[in-house]
Amino acid sequence: MTVRIKFAKYGNLKFLSHLDVMRFFQKAIRRAEIDVKYSEGYHPHQLMSFAAPLGVGQTSEGEYFDLELESMGTTDEILEKLDAQMPDGFKILHVSLLPPTPPQTRKESLMALVKASDYLVLYKGLKELPLTKEEFLCKFSEFVKESEILAIKTTKVGDTEINLAPFIYDVKYDVRPTELTENYDNGLCIYVMLSAGNENHIRPELLMKAFHEYLGIEYDQYGYQVHRLEAYAKPENEFIPIFKLHENEV
Amino acid sequence: MQKLALSDEILMNIEKPVRYIGGEVNSIVKPKEEVDVRFCMCFPDVYEIGMSHLGIQILYDMFNKFDGVWCERVYSPWPDLDRIMREKHIPLFALESQDPIKNFDFLGITLQYEMCYTNILQVLDLSGIPLLASERGEDDPIVIGGGPCSYNPEPIADFFDFFYIGEGETVYLDIINLYRKNRAAGGTRRDFLEMVAEVEGMYVPMFYDVTYNEDMTIKSFEPNNPHAPKTVRKQVEMQLSNTYYPDSPVVPFLQVVQDKVTLEIQRGCIRGCRFCQAGMLYRPIRERNVEFLKEQAVKMIKNTGHEEITLSSLSSSDYKALHELVYFLIDYFKDLKVNISLPSLRIDAFALDVMSKVQDIKKSSLTFAPEAGSQRLRNVINKGLTEENILNGSMEAFHGGWNNVKLYFMLGLPSETYDDIEQIAVLADKIAREYYSIPKEERNGRVQITPSTSFFVPKPFTPFQWVSMNHEEEFREKARFLKSKVMEQLNAKSIHYKWHDSDLTILEGIFARGDRRLSQLLLNVYKKGAIFDAWTDHFKKELWYKAMEEEKIDLDFYVFREREKDEIFPWDFINAGITKEFLWREYQTGLSEKVTLNCRKGCARCGAFEFHGGICYETREKEEVTNDSKN
Numbered sequence: 001m002t003v004r005i006k007f008a009k010y011g012n013l014k015f016l017s018h019l020d021v022m023r024f025f026q027k028a029i030r031r032a033e034i035d036v037k038y039s040e041g042y043h044p045h046q047l048m049s050f051a052a053p054l055g056v057g058q059t060s061e062g063e064y065f066d067l068e069l070e071s072m073g074t075t076d077e078i079l080e081k082l083d084a085q086m087p088d089g090f091k092i093l094h095v096s097l098l099p100p101t102p103p104q105t106r107k108e109s110l111m112a113l114v115k116a117s118d119y120l121v122l123y124k125g126l127k128e129l130p131l132t133k134e135e136f137l138c139k140f141s142e143f144v145k146e147s148e149i150l151a152i153k154t155t156k157v158g159d160t161e162i163n164l165a166p167f168i169y170d171v172k173y174d175v176r177p178t179e180l181t182e183n184y185d186n187g188l189c190i191y192v193m194l195s196a197g198n199e200n201h202i203r204p205e206l207l208m209k210a211f212h213e214y215l216g217i218e219y220d221q222y223g224y225q226v227h228r229l230e231a232y233a234k235p236e237n238e239f240i241p242i243f244k245l246h247e248n249e250v
Numbered sequence: 251m252q253k254l255a256l257s258d259e260i261l262m263n264i265e266k267p268v269r270y271i272g273g274e275v276n277s278i279v280k281p282k283e284e285v286d287v288r289f290c291m292c293f294p295d296v297y298e299i300g301m302s303h304l305g306i307q308i309l310y311d312m313f314n315k316f317d318g319v320w321c322e323r324v325y326s327p328w329p330d331l332d333r334i335m336r337e338k339h340i341p342l343f344a345l346e347s348q349d350p351i352k353n354f355d356f357l358g359i360t361l362q363y364e365m366c367y368t369n370i371l372q373v374l375d376l377s378g379i380p381l382l383a384s385e386r387g388e389d390d391p392i393v394i395g396g397g398p399c400s401y402n403p404e405p406i407a408d409f410f411d412f413f414y415i416g417e418g419e420t421v422y423l424d425i426i427n428l429y430r431k432n433r434a435a436g437g438t439r440r441d442f443l444e445m446v447a448e449v450e451g452m453y454v455p456m457f458y459d460v461t462y463n464e465d466m467t468i469k470s471f472e473p474n475n476p477h478a479p480k481t482v483r484k485q486v487e488m489q490l491s492n493t494y495y496p497d498s499p500v501v502p503f504l505q506v507v508q509d510k511v512t513l514e515i516q517r518g519c520i521r522g523c524r525f526c527q528a529g530m531l532y533r534p535i536r537e538r539n540v541e542f543l544k545e546q547a548v549k550m551i552k553n554t555g556h557e558e559i560t561l562s563s564l565s566s567s568d569y570k571a572l573h574e575l576v577y578f579l580i581d582y583f584k585d586l587k588v589n590i591s592l593p594s595l596r597i598d599a600f601a602l603d604v605m606s607k608v609q610d611i612k613k614s615s616l617t618f619a620p621e622a623g624s625q626r627l628r629n630v631i632n633k634g635l636t637e638e639n640i641l642n643g644s645m646e647a648f649h650g651g652w653n654n655v656k657l658y659f660m661l662g663l664p665s666e667t668y669d670d671i672e673q674i675a676v677l678a679d680k681i682a683r684e685y686y687s688i689p690k691e692e693r694n695g696r697v698q699i700t701p702s703t704s705f706f707v708p709k710p711f712t713p714f715q716w717v718s719m720n721h722e723e724e725f726r727e728k729a730r731f732l733k734s735k736v737m738e739q740l741n742a743k744s745i746h747y748k749w750h751d752s753d754l755t756i757l758e759g760i761f762a763r764g765d766r767r768l769s770q771l772l773l774n775v776y777k778k779g780a781i782f783d784a785w786t787d788h789f790k791k792e793l794w795y796k797a798m799e800e801e802k803i804d805l806d807f808y809v810f811r812e813r814e815k816d817e818i819f820p821w822d823f824i825n826a827g828i829t830k831e832f833l834w835r836e837y838q839t840g841l842s843e844k845v846t847l848n849c850r851k852g853c854a855r856c857g858a859f860e861f862h863g864g865i866c867y868e869t870r871e872k873e874e875v876t877n878d879s880k881n
Contacts, residue, residue, distance in 0.1 A: 011251045013503075015267040020503045027275070027501060027555030030586070042610035044587045057262050085555075087275050088251045222259040 002068050003078060006094035006243045008061040010180040013089025018053035032081040037068040051110045051231050052196055060228035061180050064242050066110045094243045114197035115234040116169055119204045120181055120227040123188040133188050137173055143214050144171050151210045167195035167202045181227040255343040264330045268504050269297035272345035275501040279346050280320040287426055288354040289313050289321040290344045294369035300325040302508035309418050311496035316423055322346040326369045335376055342376035351377040357391040361399035364761035365754055365784035367406055371776040383411050383456060388439055401531055402710040404820035405761045407455035408769035415824055416451045416485030419493045444477040451485035454478060460766060466807050468818040483825040488863045491539035495546055498553035510558035511550040513543055519564035520849035520865060524632045524840050527709035528564055530828050534864035540571035544578055551588055558589040567596035576604055597643035602650050615654035616647050622663055623673030629843045630665050644681050648688060653697045655681055661728045662706040662720035671728055674701055675735035682741035702748040705755040709762050710821045713836035716813040719759045725752040753791055759809040765820040771801045829857040
């Protein structure tokens with residue numbers, strides 16, 4: 001059986017790399033004495049798979065991994081046991097049991113499910129920016145309406161120029177920071193929903209960098225904090241938060 | 251959540267920011283209002299090395315069990331952060347509270363190897379603590395040194411307020427209480443150090459004066475303060491099954507060198523190898539109770555979630571209940587998928603059985619440490635391992651499916667000849683020949699023999715503390731010679747000889763047996779920019795040679811000189827439990843190529859008997875019974 005675990009990564013632990021996060025959970029699962037399934041062989045590892053990795057320095061309350069178990073009680077018990085092992089900076093938010101994979105079908109990977117993510121972009125200070133909060137928001141709303149927003153995406157194979165416009169799914173200006181976001185007193189907070197996953201994964205930094213170029217002001221990659229809110233699948237025509245995917249099936 | 255000492259921008263611009271954020275599972279944060287003594291424990295190397303050290307974990311746990319004491323950790327900032335901290339004048343901070351170390355009551359620095367000495371200066375400097383103890387004021391932390399290198403603390407004596415000589419479990423609480431008492435009475439830093447000097451095992455360098463002969467050797471080494479004893483006797487914990495041992499060691503987020511639970515099964519060693527400082531310093535051997543270890547293993551795995559447990563000791567095979575312990579661990583942890591590793595295990599039927607249960611034979615290798623190639627030289631160094639042991643062990647392993655053998659040797663041992671060195675190549679070849687004597691169809695592919703050599707550095711408190719060390723050119727010549735001899739062997743293609751370079755060896759040699767005049771050399775080279783000398787990428791040889799020239803350091807005196815029997819050594823003021831007479835006797839026995847029995851087979855009268863326990867009592871009782879029955 002497989003459970004899908006949703007967690008938050010916040011505060012000082014935003015500096016952990018994806019590899020550190022995986023290692024952390026392997027140990028936390030053992031401390032929680034969850035009856036996890038291991039691979040065969042001399043170097044058995046836990047059968048776990050993560051959704052889209054989060055950039056170092058970003059916080060999130062929309063992280064996921066799937067975990068295969070030998071046995072379990074209720075999902076609530078798993079949530080409680082695992083959350084008890086979380087230091088300040090990690091929190092278990094939701095645990096759901098996945099329906100069994102039908103015979104003869106290949107299990108769909110969590111990574112492949114993710115089609116979009118939404119984020120809060122929180123500016124730390126406005127002192128360095130030559131414009132007011134209102135001007136900033138006004139410019140940003142003009143910017144995201146452009147039909148072509150060009151950016152250079154760096155990948156393993158090389159740099160490619162892409163148009164971001166079709167991959168911006170939503171922008172809002174009235175979303176408030178949550179308990180787990182870092183707060184800055186200027187209150188400048190933008191909500192964006194972007195394409196994510198194995199194809200066309202758009203990091204929010206790419207958008208912000210393009211915006212600064214659009215404004216013609218110097219880009220400071222440490223001038224703002226990115227906080228991921230949720231990861232979404234798109235089983236049909238609608239984006240659904242990953243943890244709600246199988247809500248009515250089990 | 252603690253506010254971090256470093257800004258996001260700094261943390262995002264350095265390698266592995268997780269080294270500096272603290273907050274690890276099982277790390278301890280105490281409410282400041284309940285704390286009256288702040289202690290910072292330092293391992294002067296990078297986080298991943300420091301976090302792998304058992305001693306710090308033991309002491310961290312112990313200090314935090316003391317009421318009112320909060321012990322935190324600090325490691326050397328990597329050069330990338332070091333640069334930024336200097337530029338921006340950011341004071342070095344402790345991981346847990348992120349508070350500047352300058353505001354602590356104590357800074358305890360563990361001294362595990364000589365090549366971290368410049369990093370001690372880095373830590374003091376970045377903390378804003380005066381480098382020289384004599385220049386520290388009432389508000390500066392008390393700087394303590396401990397660990398193996400404190401058995402010759404003299405080269406770094408000027409930088410420390412005091413050294414804790416011996417095992418940490420015994421009198422730290424007394425010291426903390428003296429500190430409280432002195433503070434309550436409004437006493438000064440000096441008052442406190444005078445109180446410390448009266449505690450057994452504590453060495454306050456500024457309370458001693460050293461004078462020198464014309465030939466640079468020490469003429470006298472005397473206390474200059476009535477509170478300081480003439481001899482400092484090491485602290486020993488005789489109740490190893492009833493003392494501090496962490497149930498819940500700190501679990502790093504980063505992948506560290508030893509990412510596992512370490513179970514120290516015993517302390518000390520019965521073998522008495524004459525080059526080995528640890529084997530002499532930690533006498534008498536004391537075993538931990540096997541039931542204690544089983545319980546501890548279970549708790550530590552449960553509380554850390556580590557996937558591996560390793561048994562730590564100088565010679566695991568000598569632990570009497572080893573079979574019971576290992577089979578218990580294998581059995582108990584089988585379903586929990588906990589891996590068991592056993593370094594320093596003698597290869598025999600038991601070891602092979604255990605290895606076949608816990609390792610992938612195809613990927614693992616056998617390890618032997620003959621240390622010298624010929625039986626003659628092995629007798630000189632008192633290494634009990636014989637060629638027969640090695641060949642039989644290998645053969646048994648080959649039949650079990652192994653085909654990978656690692657061999658460890660030293661070059662530059664006392665009385666070594668080129669014939670002894672050639673024997674290393676011959677021994678490697680003999681092992682390969684054994685392998686190829688197995689019928690082809692029963693063999694598991696090719697055999698791989700990997701002999702490797704390091705260069706011998708004479709250490710204080712060993713029978714070889716008198717001997718001269720080889721010159722760098724001699725070391726290189728010997729390594730080249732061995733390489734050529736390996737090439738001449740029948741199975742040369744199966745033998746892969748590796749050697750460590752000698753760059754650091756000479757420096758290690760200077761500091762291992764150096765005196766307090768070397769503090770100037772360290773200050774000089776540190777000011778030139780030397781840090782992280784133990785790291786090949788950061789070691790700057792030219793800075794060291796320049797500093798040595800400027801400070802007129804005579805290598806012939808410190809390194810390449812055979813010492814006189816009665817010379818006063820810089821470390822002679824320490825009573826480590828082994829007498830100088832015993833060490834000299836062992837040196838002479840070694841030169842006459844005779845072995846000395848291990849502690850279990852007979853007492854060599856080393857001096858450790860005075861600690862009243864451990865192996866000494868078992869052996870002597872036996873001897874006395876035998877003698878009585880003869881009478």
